[in-house]
Amino acid sequence: AQSVAQPEDQVNVAEGNPLTVKCTYSVSGNPYLFWYVQYPNRGLQFLLKYITGDNLVKGSYGFEAEFNKSQTSFHLKKPSALVSDSALYFCAVRDYGGATNKLIFGTGTLLAVQP
Amino acid sequence: NAGVTQTPKFRVLKTGQSMTLLCAQDMNHEYMYWYRQDPGMGLRLIHYSVGEGTTAKGEVPDGYNVSRLKKQNFLLGLESAAPSQTSVYFCASSFGQDRGYNEQFFGPGTRLTVL
Numbered sequence: 001a002q003s004v005a006q007p008e009d010q011v012n013v014a015e016g017n018p019l020t021v022k023c024t025y026s027v028s029g030n031p032y033l034f035w036y037v038q039y040p041n042r043g044l045q046f047l048l049k050y051i052t053g054d055n056l057v058k059g060s061y062g063f064e065a066e067f068n069k070s071q072t073s074f075h076l077k078k079p080s081a082l083v084s085d086s087a088l089y090f091c092a093v094r095d096y097g098g099a100t101n102k103l104i105f106g107t108g109t110l111l112a113v114q115p
Numbered sequence: 116n117a118g119v120t121q122t123p124k125f126r127v128l129k130t131g132q133s134m135t136l137l138c139a140q141d142m143n144h145e146y147m148y149w150y151r152q153d154p155g156m157g158l159r160l161i162h163y164s165v166g167e168g169t170t171a172k173g174e175v176p177d178g179y180n181v182s183r184l185k186k187q188n189f190l191l192g193l194e195s196a197a198p199s200q201t202s203v204y205f206c207a208s209s210f211g212q213d214r215g216y217n218e219q220f221f222g223p224g225t226r227l228t229v230l
Contacts, residue, residue: 009155034218043119043205043221044158051215090157099212100165101146102173103219107157 002027004093006106013081014114021076021109023091032094033074034103035065039087047089050074061085081113116141119222121206127228128196136191136225138206145211147189148173148219149181151202158205164189165211196229203227 003026013019025031032051036044048059055067065076076089088108095102122137138147146165150158160173162181170181178200180192189208193200203226207219 036221041224043223044207046218046220049218100163100171101209101212101217101219102148102160102163105157105159107155 002093002095002104004033004091004104004106006089006091006109008109009107010110010112012112012114015083016080019078019081019085019111019113021089021091021111023074023076023106025072025074025091025093027093027096029096031067031072031074033065033067034092034094035059035063035074035076036090036092036105037061037087038090038108044090047076081111083113083115086111086113118142119206119208119220121204121222121225123225124223125226127230128193129230130197132196133192133194134196134227135193136204136206136227138189138191138208138222139187140189140206140208140220141187142208142220143186144208144220145186146209146219147183148207148209149179149189149191150205150207151175151200152205152224153202161191161204196227198229201227201229 034049035047050067058064091106092103119140148163149161159175164183167186182190206222209219210217
């Protein structure tokens with residue numbers, strides 16, 4: 001069965017420093033991976049996805065993610081964190097069970113950026 | 116475009132009461148989904164639909180029913196609410212499999228409390 005794991009419940013980083021939010025996955029075939037962000041009392045917003053091609057994927061708001069097949073990871077990164085990046089981040093993998101485009105989500109990582 | 120909208124935004128129910136949550140999308144998406152979000156558990160799929168007139172069970176379907184009578188609408192019903200159904204409910208939609216591996220677009224959520 002497909003799954004994703006976000007090993008950190010919370011990540012703390014100072015404004016201006018680089019940030020990384022970790023995600024590892026387990027799939028039986030080629031992985032299709034997504035990152036979403038959720039601001040307080042809001043729905044999830046799509047940040048970026050990896051389907052195929054370059055291992056470094058660029059997304060919204062200056063975020064990027066690095067796909068590493070050997071380590072089965074898809075870590076979210078940003079070179080310089082902003083206080084406004086503080087939010088809950090979810091990694092997701094597409095479920096292979098039928099033509100449904102279902103996503104399996106991790107439990108989320110709370111990013112706190114201190115000024 | 117409004118994207119994905121959800122009605123209502125908040126609701127408080129007593130145990131045993133029933134209610135319907137409405138999701139509407141104006142992006143001509145084929146697929147629609149209902150999730151619940153609980154602390155520490157990420158998002159879990161309740162039911163989904165791959166087209167008008169079709170529905171299927173997700174990961175946590177018990178106690179919920181759904182209907183997709185029109186392509187743009189996806190209704191989630193609670194026939195007899197229980198305190199365990201206190202949660203934040205999110206609706207999402209996406210293009211179908213024929214359009215590739217697509218991200219899901221989320222609504223703003225409905226916060227439901229069952230007393």
